[in-house]
Amino acid sequence: MKTHEHLRNAVGDYCLCESKDILIRLINELRYSNLFIPSRKVDGKLVFDIYGDGEASLTPIFTDMDEVAKFYGDDDIKVFSNSFELYRNILNTSDIEGYILNPASENYILTKEFILAITDIPKTTYVSPDPYAPETLKLLSDDDNQGLERAVEIWKGSRDYEVLFEAMSDSTIMVMMTSQNDLSSFFTDGILDMRITGPVASMHVDEIGGKYAAIFSSKEKMGKVETRKHRYAQVINLSMLVNYVLFEDMDGIILNPSSDDVLISRQMLLNYSLGFEKYADDERLSDSIYYIFEL
Numbered sequence: 066m067k068t069h070e071h072l073r074n075a076v077g078d079y080c081l082c083e084s085k086d087i088l089i090r091l092i093n094e095l096r097y098s099n100l101f102i103p104s105r106k107v108d109g110k111l112v113f114d115i116y117g118d119g120e121a122s123l124t125p126i127f128t129d130m131d132e133v134a135k136f137y138g139d140d141d142i143k144v145f146s147n148s149f150e151l152y153r154n155i156l157n158t159s160d161i162e163g164y165i166l167n168p169a170s171e172n173y174i175l176t177k178e179f180i181l182a183i184t185d186i187p188k189t190t191y192v193s194p195d196p197y198a199p200e201t202l203k204l205l206s207d208d209d210n211q212g213l214e215r216a217v218e219i220w221k222g223s224r225d226y227e228v229l230f231e232a233m234s235d236s237t238i239m240v241m242m243t244s245q246n247d248l249s250s251f252f253t254d255g256i257l258d259m260r261i262t263g264p265v266a267s268m269h270v271d272e273i274g275g276k277y278a279a280i281f282s283s284k285e286k287m288g289k290v291e292t293r294k295h296r297y298a299q300v301i302n303l304s305m306l307v308n309y310v311l312f313e314d315m316d317g318i319i320l321n322p323s324s325d326d327v328l329i330s331r332q333m334l335l336n337y338s339l340g341f342e343k344y345a346d347d348e349r350l351s352d353s354i355y356y357i358f359e360l
Contacts, residue, residue, distance in 0.1 A: 067314050069128035071331060072098055076166065076173050092183055093335040097311040101127040101144045102152055103137070111143060113155070116165055123174065126152065126164040135169035150186045157181065188342055191305050196352040199256045206298045206358045208237040210282040217325050229327070230337055234345040238280050238303045241287045242266035242357045243294035257297070257357045266297055266357055275316030278306060282321055284360045289323040297357040304346035307334055
């Protein structure tokens with residue numbers, strides 16, 4: 066269950082030291098949050114619950130259902146998980162003066178002025194009127210990505226993330242999809258369409274020292290990962306993947322695990338998230354999540 070651990074850590078750190086760097090981290094974590102907002106049924110309508118702190122009318126907001134239970138107990142309350150964009154818009158269209166985060170724990174006030182000052186709402190919808198055909202995606206999955214391979218070697222010596230991210234944005238990025246079952250009978254000309262079969266495979270996640278989305282520059286690099294599961298390749302929109310990692314409270318991304326092991330932390334992704342949306346968003350990859358390919 067998502068608990069917004071990184072957001073809670075940012076709040077705690079900012080309470081201890083109100084530095085600019087920690088404030089930026091807190092703002093970025095809020096941008097990628099999906100917090101729970103409570104409401105009650107009054108005269109047949111759902112209205113947001115109000116919690117007065119003596120000075121302002123605030124609506125409680127929660128990182129997870131355990132925090133809801135701590136505050137409300139067995140009270141008859143409805144809660145909804147919403148993106149930052151929605152609970153920012155609520156303040157624009159209501160008399161609510163702000164939120165109070167986890168009133169039974171952090172009890173941290175997020176004023177209306179503070180929330181409304183946060184801009185650059187993350188992209189949540191990826192669609193294209195002209196997505197790549199599956200046959201094109203299959204060809205892309207065979208790219209050798211020599212430019213990215215060179216950037217990885219440069220990164221190993223310099224730790225220059227900007228050079229690395231530029232190369233990643235210009236390359237075909239893949240994830241390894243795995244399944245307990247051999248899916249070979251579902252492939253036609255090396256392509257499996259999960260809109261037909263359903264979600265028969267899932268993205269490989271590296272869980273050594275955290276939870277990292279594993280991405281790859283080639284099918285060959287996928288073969289170096291130790292797993293008993295059956296492996297398949299999927300081409301992905303890098304911007305979409307970065308936003309997924311941040312929204313899902315993951316710890317970051319690892320490029321070519323078990324070979325290059327290029328670790329990209331969550332903080333680094335937050336710092337460059339707007340750049341990924343601007344430079345790594347090939348909209349024609351919007352349907353790529355439906356197709357996997359044989360190695």
